[in-house]
Structure formats: C-alpha cells, structure tokens
Amino acid sequence: MNKLAKDPINVVVAGVGGQGNVMVTLVLGNTLVHDGYFVTIGETYGASQRGGSVMSHLKISAEKQYSPLIPEGQADIVLGMEPVETLRVLKSYGNQNVVTVLNPRPIHPVDFTGSGAGYPDMESLLAQVAGMSAKTYVVEATGEAQKLGNPMLANMILIGALIQTGLVTISREAIEKTIRDMFPKAVKENIAALSKGRELAAGQ
Amino acid sequence: MSNIDIDAPGSNQLFIGNEAMARGALEAGVGWASAYPGTPSSEILSSLAEVAKKRDIYVEWSVNEKVAIEAGAAASFAGLRSLVAMKMNGLNVVIDFLSTIILSGIGKKGLVLMVGDDPAAHSSSNETDSRPVSKWLDIPLVEPGDFQEAKDMMPYLYDISEEFGTICILRSVTRVAHARGNIRLGEIPKVVHKARFEQYYDPAAPMPTPIMCIPSSFRHMFQHVRIDKIREKFETSPYNKYVGPEKPDLLIVTAGSGWLYSQDAVNALKAEDRIGILKLGTLWPLPEKLVKSCLSKADKVLFIEETDPFLEGVIMEFAAGFSPESKRNLFYGNHTRHLNSFGELTPDAVIKAITGVLDIKYQPRDAEYMKKVESVPQQYVMDRLLTFCPGCPHRASFWAIKDALAMDGRHGFVTGDIGCYTMALGPAGFFQTRTHQCMGAGAGLANGFGQLRRFGFDQPVVSVVGDSTFYHSIIPALVNGVHNHSDFTLVILDNGATAMTGFQPHPGTGLTAMGEPAQQISMENICRAIGARVEVCDPFDLKNTTRTMLDLIEQKEGARVAIMRRTCELVRQKKEEKPYKMKIDPEKCLGEDCGCNRLCTRVFRCPGLIWDPVAGKTKIDEVICNECGVCADICPEGAITKEAVA
Structure with missing residues (x-):
C-alpha cells in the first residue's frame, strides 16, 4: 500500500439503474481493500434496477475509514457510465481539479423520449462535461463492449481506462485477482475488456 | 455478495454493513436467524442463508416479521442464540410481541433484533426512526458507528442479552447497514447447537414458571430494574467514546452514521482542536454518568443524529434534572433548526450545522466554478x-388494468401496495394507482371502498399486490372482503420473487431460504378456499388479460381475484435467452403523423423504445431492450414486430 498524493481520494461513479454501477465500485473496492487501503462505498437505492439515476461514492484512504458520502464539490474523479448522469454529478460534486472518465453512449430517459426536448445534443453535452473537468477522457466503452460480444463489459473497459489514468494506484495483478474471484466464469472476457480500456485511455 | 464465513481471522474484507452484522452473528455463534426482506436489512439473512448448511445453523425467510420474531424467540427459549432482522416497517408489525417479551424475558440464550432504518426513505414508504421504541418499551438498543462495529457489536449484544435475560435491539441506518467498508475478521467458534425447552427458571421469580408476561405490573417493574443495571454496564462500553480536546469550544453528541460524518466534517473544517465528539454506541439506556462528564467539557453542545432528535430529547431531559450547581449547557440541534428531523444526514448537513454554531467559514467550491455549475441548462439534467425494467411483466399488467378500467368507464382506480409496482403511482403504471400506504394496506382500503355503494359510491376498486405481499399480509383482508361482501377486485402480480428487495424466495416459490425444496403454497387455492372467484392470466397476453380484468370488474359484487402470472424479467434473463428479436419497420412507423400520438414512446414508455428525432420514427435501443415482445401488441400500425428466436 502506498501513501496517497491526496487522502482520501473521492470517486463518484455515475450511471443509470441496470448499468452495473454497484459492480464497478465492488471491483475497485475489493481490489483496494486487498491492497491494504480503507475503502468506503455509499450507493443510491431504489433506482438500482429501474432506469433512474444511480450514483455511487467511493472513498479511498491509506489512513482511516471515511463516511460513505462525499460532500458537495469534493469529487476527485468522476467515472461516468452515461453522459447526462456524468454532467448531473459534476454539477453537485465537480470542482476545478476533477478528472472525468466518460462513456459517451446515452441511455435515453423515458421522459426525454416522450417530451419534445429529446436527448441533449451530444457535442454540447460533452463540451459542458469537458468545461467542468480539469481533464476528460472520452472512452467509447459500450461500442467497444458490443464488439467484444457483451455490452455489460463496458464497465470493465471503464475500469481499465480509470486505472490507466494513474489516479488510483491499482496494480494489474491485484485487479486481475479480483476479476478471477468475482467473475470466475468470464475471466478472459473481463481481462480483455480491461486491456481495451487501458488502451483507449492511453492515447488521451 | 461477499463470502461472510471466509476462514481468515485478522484479514481485511470489504463488506456491506449488513454482511458485517451477519459475520458478527456467526462470530457470536448464532444457531438461528429469521427475517422478512426489507431494504436496508435484507443482506443479513441472505448472506447467512448462503452459509447456513455449512455452519449447521437454521436460517429462514419467514412469511412476515411477526412470525419471524416469534419463531426466533422460540429458538432463544430452547437454548439457541437467535437473530431476527427486519426494516423499520417490520418493527411496527412486531411491537405487540415486543411489549410482552420484555416482560417475560427470553430463554437461556440471547435474542437480538436487528432493525434497519431508511432515512430519506430511499427504498421505503416512510422514514420512521426506530430508536424511540427502546425507551418506550424498555429495550436495550445499540447502534454501530461504522462497519467494524456493525460486526463487533453482535457478540457484545448477545452477551448483554444473556447476562440480563432480555431481548436487545441493534439499530442501524441505510448509510451503515447498506454502505460498504473495511472489516477485520474475527474467529467463528465451533458451536454444537442443541435445542431443548427446559423447565424455566425466571430471574424475576425464584421458582420455575412458564415463559409469560403476567403478572404484568410486577414484571414491568422488574424490567425497569434490569434497564438500570444495563445502564451501569453501558457506562463502560467500548462502543462509547470521546475524541477531541479536553476543553472544546463545541461538543458534538452523535451516534450511528453521524459518527463518520461528524469526523469528516470536523476534518473538512480543520477544527480538530476546537471540536470534541462524544460518540455513543449504546443509546438506551443512556449511560448517564459518561454523558454528564462529557457535557461538563464544553458550554455548547450540538446533536448530530439520524433522523429524529432522540438523543437530543433524552439528553436535554436528563440535563434538566442536574443539580443547580451543575454546568448549564447551550444545546443545539433539531430544536434550534441547525439540523432537520427529516431526510437523511449528510456530511454537508453536519458542516452547515457546525458553521451555524461556531463562527467558521466554509466554501466548498470557488465562485468561478459555481458559475459553470449554474450555467448547465436544466434540460441537460x-x-x-x-420506471419498470424493459420486459417487466408489471408494465403489461398495468396496461391491461388501465384499458379495462377505461372500458368500464366508471372512473375506477387502483389501491396500491409495497413492491416494484408502487411505481404505478406515476407514468410507469399509467397513473392507475391512487393510494399508497404500508404492506397490505391496499387490500384493506379496497375492503372499505367496496362497502360504500350504499352511500352512492359506484367506482370500481382494484387492489394490486405482489406475490410476497399476498402471503405477508393480504390473506386476512381477502377473508374480510368475502365475509363482509365487499365489492373489489384483488390483482396479484405473481412474478415468482420478492423482486424489489433482491429476489428472495417466499411461500409461493417452492424454495426455502436455505435452498431446499418446499411445498409451493398455491395462492389460487387459498383464494378459492376463502370463497373468491379466481382467474389466472399471463399479462403478456394483453388481449386476454384485459378481457378477464373487465369481466371481473363488471361482476360488481363480492371480492374476486385476478392472478397475473409472469416471471420477473431479472429472474428470467438469468436462466433463459431473449425470446424474440424485435424490429421496427420504418416504413410502417408513421411517427408524429400517426393518429396514436406516439403511443409507444409517450404512453407505454418502455426504456427499450427510443425516439429518433432526425428520422421522426421510434427505434429500439438494442442495448436496453430485453425483447419481451409486448410492444408489438401496442402499435396500431403493426410497425413493431417480434420474431421468435429459435
């Protein structure tokens, strides 16, 4: 376990019910705890499978157990599984130093679908996100996951991209051990997705 | 889900608070656990169920909370450490039993009731604070301040329960019970559980007696004596602690989730040398000497707790009895509006309360960034x-109910209940549900509405309940309806799971918590035995379901039942491939020009259907759609097609 440059590191994972938000925090959390860190995870409830906004707070510390909620404006990293949800989280938890890793694949809210407004224009949505982040990584996670044969692998691609940023100290060995423990029937696919995520973020 | 019985004492694991409590129960050597599912308490029993056979303990999902606690008490009476878990709604259901077991006392082995409260009602119909029950009924109550304590408090509480012969409550809240954090594991003892109901020697009476609550006044007095002894014990509990300077400017008194939030807030304000924190783990009976000595440290005292001002009330009441020579504190909290007594506690709420009492400035973000925040167009967020999941049977069921009520034309409505289908209050269920209270209340209300015809009431009433809810609390309401000739239709949405809380088995599923086969208790047989007409239909057959529903509504007398049976989509997709390949023919979809007013995307509103504003047509989102086929029967132009997957 290394001392962290900033302690705690506050990560918000933003997405929509059914995307696998909880799974993402579990993969990161299990890996970090086995590496000796203190991890606290707070989740949104009720919406977890039902198309609502879902957000998880993940705090990583080398020193102590923190509370499960991040205060306003105190995110260090936003891991955005969906563009509108990423912007929503930046509004509440972003600051001038926040780094955003974003999957640009939209999930259309039924309200946007039915109303005249429609889903926001993607270009200006991404510009808003970039304007509110010190650095933004755009990772086509869903598209790449579909190429790998399962859209749910988008989550592991995003985790790969997050690790590539170097902002959370997770070793390849540690995360691969977590994958073997958590997804024993799909180790190869998940490790391939992880590498894909690293590759996509490396050029940015 | 984590493996809670991993044999690695001293290792660190990431556990959800409920798993930590379940591990603590194993480390305490429990032999019995029973519960009814409810967020945020469900994972205690589900994680114990997974290891029950290996650890040779008994674990059950009971039909409801009242049976869970009575069955769990029997285990204690017969010499097993027993754990019963439920959410705060369940506590309301078991209060009658609690009011007698505090008089009778327990058996030789401990009985712990875990209650999970849900401040902000994230997944609940209310946000009741369970703690006042401890004072009201004289039940010792502890509350963990973090994940490690969630585990460690279990063995501690069993020792208390056995030493004093009383049931004890472990109360926790969503942000501890349902959050995740580090747990350092202890040893799980090897216990050979042996049950026998022996001649009972009651500490309240020096002779063998039945386990009973009479003579009640005498036993009530005896429980007060017990509570005073436990108060002494709690004075030195390791779960109460003070951190901070010897003479702080402000003393925070906190418990539960407030402990971590208070530390985070003091840290964010860099006020460690000005603020002291008294964290209480044993909340009732109040450790008065400890509280008094901490109150003497500071003039100002701020209560940080979730959700009601419980400690605020009992400590201010206690301080009012101090001798005139004692220090007089200035108290802050809910009564001074520094904190709310509704909604959930957050680090921001604690920071705001502290800065409101002490003169400390705090600005989370600079003005430049706030300009960016304010410039985000509202329609972007x-x-x-x-809404119901893509492929959820409930969307189809409510579509049929809506159409049947519309065809009937007498402004009928749905009385709702507790489950995913609560969402039918809104657009997900086409606004059909018009009342929403607690488990079983929809059927009780329907009984009442259905008796009002003599006063001119002529609207059809439909009580919609889930399968687990049916067994939990609907059966007596149906008996009442048939017996008293009430005019309503009961719809049971039988999706074969307690879906909202994590797919726990129930008496209709044919499986027990421990995964053993069980007799499938037929809801149609129960309803028919009661004397109700029963129709069973598949909600995905919209035409037949609507026709059946209309026929039942038009019967206009007596309680009758429609069972809409179709497996929860989230359960189905774990076992089977998608049944259809869905397509939209862009030639046939007329978009805004169709007379249907975009029925599929404006009314049916499955998330799998999206609108392409450029083409002016409906599209299928292939990542979201579960290919259930129902929308093909909605489209008046036949533009949506389903092709069976071979």
Whole structure:
C-alpha cells in the first residue's frame, strides 16, 4: 500500500439503474481493500434496477475509514457510465481539479423520449462535461463492449481506462485477482475488456 | 455478495454493513436467524442463508416479521442464540410481541433484533426512526458507528442479552447497514447447537414458571430494574467514546452514521482542536454518568443524529434534572433548526450545522466554478424518473388494468401496495394507482371502498399486490372482503420473487431460504378456499388479460381475484435467452403523423423504445431492450414486430 498524493481520494461513479454501477465500485473496492487501503462505498437505492439515476461514492484512504458520502464539490474523479448522469454529478460534486472518465453512449430517459426536448445534443453535452473537468477522457466503452460480444463489459473497459489514468494506484495483478474471484466464469472476457480500456485511455 | 464465513481471522474484507452484522452473528455463534426482506436489512439473512448448511445453523425467510420474531424467540427459549432482522416497517408489525417479551424475558440464550432504518426513505414508504421504541418499551438498543462495529457489536449484544435475560435491539441506518467498508475478521467458534425447552427458571421469580408476561405490573417493574443495571454496564462500553480536546469550544453528541460524518466534517473544517465528539454506541439506556462528564467539557453542545432528535430529547431531559450547581449547557440541534428531523444526514448537513454554531467559514467550491455549475441548462439534467425494467411483466399488467378500467368507464382506480409496482403511482403504471400506504394496506382500503355503494359510491376498486405481499399480509383482508361482501377486485402480480428487495424466495416459490425444496403454497387455492372467484392470466397476453380484468370488474359484487402470472424479467434473463428479436419497420412507423400520438414512446414508455428525432420514427435501443415482445401488441400500425428466436 502506498501513501496517497491526496487522502482520501473521492470517486463518484455515475450511471443509470441496470448499468452495473454497484459492480464497478465492488471491483475497485475489493481490489483496494486487498491492497491494504480503507475503502468506503455509499450507493443510491431504489433506482438500482429501474432506469433512474444511480450514483455511487467511493472513498479511498491509506489512513482511516471515511463516511460513505462525499460532500458537495469534493469529487476527485468522476467515472461516468452515461453522459447526462456524468454532467448531473459534476454539477453537485465537480470542482476545478476533477478528472472525468466518460462513456459517451446515452441511455435515453423515458421522459426525454416522450417530451419534445429529446436527448441533449451530444457535442454540447460533452463540451459542458469537458468545461467542468480539469481533464476528460472520452472512452467509447459500450461500442467497444458490443464488439467484444457483451455490452455489460463496458464497465470493465471503464475500469481499465480509470486505472490507466494513474489516479488510483491499482496494480494489474491485484485487479486481475479480483476479476478471477468475482467473475470466475468470464475471466478472459473481463481481462480483455480491461486491456481495451487501458488502451483507449492511453492515447488521451 | 461477499463470502461472510471466509476462514481468515485478522484479514481485511470489504463488506456491506449488513454482511458485517451477519459475520458478527456467526462470530457470536448464532444457531438461528429469521427475517422478512426489507431494504436496508435484507443482506443479513441472505448472506447467512448462503452459509447456513455449512455452519449447521437454521436460517429462514419467514412469511412476515411477526412470525419471524416469534419463531426466533422460540429458538432463544430452547437454548439457541437467535437473530431476527427486519426494516423499520417490520418493527411496527412486531411491537405487540415486543411489549410482552420484555416482560417475560427470553430463554437461556440471547435474542437480538436487528432493525434497519431508511432515512430519506430511499427504498421505503416512510422514514420512521426506530430508536424511540427502546425507551418506550424498555429495550436495550445499540447502534454501530461504522462497519467494524456493525460486526463487533453482535457478540457484545448477545452477551448483554444473556447476562440480563432480555431481548436487545441493534439499530442501524441505510448509510451503515447498506454502505460498504473495511472489516477485520474475527474467529467463528465451533458451536454444537442443541435445542431443548427446559423447565424455566425466571430471574424475576425464584421458582420455575412458564415463559409469560403476567403478572404484568410486577414484571414491568422488574424490567425497569434490569434497564438500570444495563445502564451501569453501558457506562463502560467500548462502543462509547470521546475524541477531541479536553476543553472544546463545541461538543458534538452523535451516534450511528453521524459518527463518520461528524469526523469528516470536523476534518473538512480543520477544527480538530476546537471540536470534541462524544460518540455513543449504546443509546438506551443512556449511560448517564459518561454523558454528564462529557457535557461538563464544553458550554455548547450540538446533536448530530439520524433522523429524529432522540438523543437530543433524552439528553436535554436528563440535563434538566442536574443539580443547580451543575454546568448549564447551550444545546443545539433539531430544536434550534441547525439540523432537520427529516431526510437523511449528510456530511454537508453536519458542516452547515457546525458553521451555524461556531463562527467558521466554509466554501466548498470557488465562485468561478459555481458559475459553470449554474450555467448547465436544466434540460441537460432533466430528472430521470424511475420506471419498470424493459420486459417487466408489471408494465403489461398495468396496461391491461388501465384499458379495462377505461372500458368500464366508471372512473375506477387502483389501491396500491409495497413492491416494484408502487411505481404505478406515476407514468410507469399509467397513473392507475391512487393510494399508497404500508404492506397490505391496499387490500384493506379496497375492503372499505367496496362497502360504500350504499352511500352512492359506484367506482370500481382494484387492489394490486405482489406475490410476497399476498402471503405477508393480504390473506386476512381477502377473508374480510368475502365475509363482509365487499365489492373489489384483488390483482396479484405473481412474478415468482420478492423482486424489489433482491429476489428472495417466499411461500409461493417452492424454495426455502436455505435452498431446499418446499411445498409451493398455491395462492389460487387459498383464494378459492376463502370463497373468491379466481382467474389466472399471463399479462403478456394483453388481449386476454384485459378481457378477464373487465369481466371481473363488471361482476360488481363480492371480492374476486385476478392472478397475473409472469416471471420477473431479472429472474428470467438469468436462466433463459431473449425470446424474440424485435424490429421496427420504418416504413410502417408513421411517427408524429400517426393518429396514436406516439403511443409507444409517450404512453407505454418502455426504456427499450427510443425516439429518433432526425428520422421522426421510434427505434429500439438494442442495448436496453430485453425483447419481451409486448410492444408489438401496442402499435396500431403493426410497425413493431417480434420474431421468435429459435
């Protein structure tokens, strides 16, 4: 376990019910705890499978157990599984130093679908996100996951991209051990997705 | 889910608070656990169920909370450490039993009731604070301040329960019970559980007696004596602690989730040398000497707790009895509006309360960034309403109910209940549900509405309940309806799971918590035995379901039942491939020009259907769609097609 440059590191994972938000925090959390860190995870409830906004707070510390909620404006990293949800989280938890890793694949809210407004224009949505982040990584996670044969692998691609940023100290060995423990029937696919995520973020 | 019985004492694991409590129960050597599912308490029993056979303990999902606690008490009476878990709604259901077991006392082995409260009602119909029950009924109550304590408090509480012969409550809240954090594991003892109901020697009476609550006044007095002894014990509990300077400017008194939030807030304000924190783990009976000595440290005292001002009330009441020579504190909290007594506690709420009492400035973000925050167009972050999953049978059931009520034309309505289908209050269920209270209340209300015809009431009433809810609390309401000739239709949405809380088995599923086969208790046989007409239909057959529903509504007398049976989509997709390949023919979809007013995307509103504003047509989102085929029967132009997957 290394001392962290900033302690705690506050990560918000933003997405929509059914995307696998909880799974993402579990993969990161299990890996970090086995590496000796203190991890606290707070989740949104009720919406977890039902198309609502879902957000998880993940705090990583080398020193102590923190509370499960991040205060306003105190995110260090936003891991955005969906563009509108990423912007929503930046509004509440972003600051001038926040780094955003974003999957640009939209999930259309039924309200946007039915109303005249429609889903926001993607270009200006991404510009808003970039304007509110010190650095933004755009990772086509869903598209790449579909190429790998399962859209749910988008989550592991995003985790790969997050690790590539170097902002959370997770070793390849540690995360691969977590994958073997958590997804024993799909180790190869998940490790391939992880590498894909690293590759996509490396050029940015 | 984590493996809670991993044999690695001293190792660190990431556990959800409920798993930590379940591990603590194993480390305490429990032999019995029973519960009814409810967020945020469900994982205690489900994680114990997974290891029950290996650890040779008994674990059950009971039909409801009242049976869970009575069955769990029997285990204690017969010499097993027993754990019963439920959410705060369940506590309301078991209060009658609690009011007698505090008089009778327990058996030789401990009985712990875990209650999970849900401040902000994230997944609940209310946000009741359970703690006042401890004072009201004289039940010792502890509350963990973090994940490690969630585990460690279990063995501690069993020792208390056995030493004093009383049931004890472990109360926790969503942000501890349902959050995740580090747990350092202890040893799980090897216990050979042996049950026998022996001649009972009651500490309240020096002779063998039945386990009974009479003579009640005498036993009530005896429980007060017990509570005073436990108060002494709690004075030195390791779960109460003070951190901070010897003479702080402000003393925070906190418990539960407030402990971590208070530390985070003091840290964010860099006020460690000005603020002291008294964290209480044993909340009732109040460790008065400890509290008094901490109150003497500071003039100002701020209560940080979730959700009601419980400690605020009992400590101010206690301080009012101090001798005139004692220090007089200035108290802050809910009564001074520094904190709310509704909604959930957050680090921001604690920071705001502290800065409101002490003169400390705090600005989370600079003005330049706040300008960016304010410039985000509202339509970019429009609320994302909850809805049924793509492929959920409930969407189809409510579509049929809506059409049947519309055809009937007498402004009928649905009385709702507790489950995913609560969402039918809104657009997900086409606004059909018009009342929403607690488990079983929809059927009780329907009984009442159905008796009002003599006063001119002529609207059809439909009580919609889930399968687990049916067994939990609907059966007596149906008996009442048939017996008293009430005019309503009961719809049971039988999706074969307690879906909202994590797919726990129930008496209709044919499986027990421990995964053993069980007799499938037929809901149609129960309803028919009661004397109700029963129709069973598949909600995905919209035409037949609507016709059946209309026929039942038009019967206009007596309680009758429609069972709409179709497996929960989330359960189905774990076992089977998608049944259809869905397509939309862009030639046939007329978009805004169709006379249907975009029935599929404006009314049916399955998230799998999206609108392409450029083409002016409906599209299928292939990542979201579960290919259930129902929307093909909605489209008046036949533009949506389903092709069976071979």
